[in-house]
Amino acid sequence: MNISIPSILLGLGWKCLLNWALVFLQRNHICRSFLGVFSVSLAVVETVLTLIFTTIHIHSDGHLLLLGLQLTRYHTCLLVQILGQVYSALQWPVAVVASLEHFCTISLRAAASRAKWVICLLVTILLWYLAALYVFLLSDFIPVLEDMSHHQMHQCWVFHTTEILQIVTLLSLTLGCVALHAVCSTRLLKNHPLKDQIKDQSRTHSRGSVVCQVLHIFLNTWALLLIFLAVLVLLPVGIPSYLGLNVAWLCFLNSFLIAVVLCVVCPASQLAQGLAAVPPDSFCEWRFKFSLAAEERT
Known part of the structure; x- marks a missing residue:
């Protein structure tokens, strides 16, 4: 252009x-x-x-x-x-x-x-x-x-720069796959509540709780920017390359990467006890709430 x-x-x-x-x-x-x-x-x-x-x-x-x-x-x-x-x-x-x-x-x-x-x-x-x-x-x-x-x-x-949209697409797919896996695992274990699956079921509930809370925290802060980037994907409007890399984008990327890694690693027991080390983030407040029963299971 x-x-x-x-x-x-x-x-x-x-x-x-x-x-x-x-x-x-x-x-x-x-x-x-x-x-x-x-x-x-x-x-x-x-x-x-x-x-x-x-x-x-x-x-x-x-x-x-x-x-x-x-x-x-x-x-x-x-x-x-x-x-x-x-x-x-x-x-x-x-x-x-x-x-x-x-x-x-x-x-x-x-x-x-x-x-x-x-x-x-x-x-x-x-x-x-x-x-x-x-x-x-x-x-x-x-x-x-x-x-x-x-x-x-x-x-x-x-x-134009296309790398921003590529990174957002990849991270969104990763986050979506992890969330889908957590939902499917929870439903499967609910349908087959065998005694030898109690431990796996508690882990699955913990993972599902972490994924849901991570998505809620992230989307509460960055939902508007995600919608804007989705519009850029659908419309033939490019981002000038000299504007593509900026501190605002890095702040969004920082929160996005924290969300993805938390969902993938899922340190539920450390999060429940307040022992997990979460990278610094000035925009998302990564605080998690777990029920007492969930804490005992984890």
């Missing part, structure tokens, strides 16, 4: 404000997880790049020199396209690393520490480096620039 350069700069400016607002909102635990550290790095990188793009646009008559190269609107469009490709390349690696961290936190009850913060920082730097390396050396990315003078260039061709 073709978007005017002022609109691109305005979108990036509002995105920077939103990024920093959400980072400030999560300031108490922003550095306790990989997604928190990556959110800070994203806010810093995007602020610096937005200032660079704005400076180039203001001096688009060719008076801005960098290492002997005249920077014009062509370079603004080129850098925006490169930025979008780097963001698209980061989507899946960030989701995979965050899901592995959440799995270890919930299943192994790994506590946050200074060593973990350092590891998260190193992984963040490595991901930025590998994404840029992939875009410049390994991908088939070809810039799309109009053949005209930079004085007549007022719009940039911007690629």
Whole structure:
């Protein structure tokens, strides 16, 4: 799609404000997880790049020199396209690393520490480096620039990002399969209440309770955003790649991954006793309620 350069700069400016607002909102635990550290790095990188793009646009008559190269609107469009490709390349690696961290936190009850913060920082730097390396050396990315003078260039061709919808679709299918399995297991055990199945039945009820509560907590917070993403899937409307990666999306992804891992791992006994380690989340309050009978069975 073709978007005017002022609109691109305005979108990036509002995105920077939103990024920093959400980072400030999560300031108490922003550095306790990989997604928190990556959110800070994203806010810093995007602020610096937005200032660079704005400076180039203001001096688009060719008076801005960098290492002997005249920077014009062509370079603004080129850098925006490169930025979008780097963001698209980061989507899946960030989701995979965050899901592995959440799995270890919930299943192994790994506590946050200074060593973990350092590891998260190193992984963040490595991901930025590998994404840029992939875009410049390994991908088939070809810039799309109009053949005209930079004085007549007022719009940039911007690629769409599909990775967000792919990740949401995969996580939704995983969550739906786990919920369906929990419902089917409960019904099967109700139909065959044998004595040797009492223990399995109690575990199934615990899993079903955890899945239901997880879905309720998650949907209470993010239902509107899920509906919006579903509309994007149905309509031929794309998300500009330079807007695809932002702190708001990372906050949603954090809650979504916590929900999926809780349903898959299902630490019902730890949750009932308040011993389960749930990753930090500024939007969903992961509190669970179990009946006394359920606690005795678990």
